[in-house]
Amino acid sequence: MAERQPAAGEPRTRLSGGPGRLILTLYGVFAVGATSRAVYQLSTQFDEAPLAYLLSALAAVVYVFITVALARGGETARRLALVCITAELVGVLAIGTWTEVQPSEFPDQTVWSDYGRGYLFLPVILPVIGLWWLRRRPAERDSAEPSPE
């Protein structure tokens, strides 16, 4: 892809190179999975567990935003992704705790139930990796090799 007009000598922030490609793929999987699941549940069985399904839909929206931001790149997208991934981390911790404390509120599972146990705990691991990736300096990200802090 052609470099855009670099503002003040800064290259466009690329977020999908190196380890970012793996992170993008994982978010893509969750975006597709959570979205189709939410669409299905909201359209066919909303009454069974409205809270769980609305939270699933919220999670789906967050995953889609992160995936698009990572794929597009650029400083604005990086900031948007940082906000969304922070929301994701807060969400999975809050809902994970909520489902532990009050399982009766959740007749059906959400992606974030029990800290994402049904999904190999990836819902709680992924945002931590994502935050690490987005907070690295642009030069480190572009070289795409792990470097000492």
Add this chain to the structure above:
Amino acid sequence: MFTPLTIAVALAALALAAWCGYAAVKDEPTKDWHFGGMAVVTVLALAQVVVGLVRLGGGEDPDEGTAVFVAYLLAAGFAVPAVGVLSLSERSRWGSATVAVGGFVLAVLQVRLYDIWVGTGG
């Protein structure tokens, strides 16, 4: 569903995941042989899409519903081609790791497809 094919797709997908995971550990990008492997797995997955649609067309009903089944079936068909494209433009170990993830996801999708077809029994 045709269970032997489901098992074959799952095992082939896991083998692909292990192979590309090994390449990632060795710090190598995906090579021609890996793409050959992806092609084989994709052909198997597409054969399964055809078998699944034919059996649906024959009037059979998946336990958890047709819509869910078709969604998983299509996802299984697209999984490996999608990561193949992603690894084409990422010529590093991370491209290989991406294909490994795709293979693993496809194997999980096979388990889910089986459950959706026969039902989990509770």
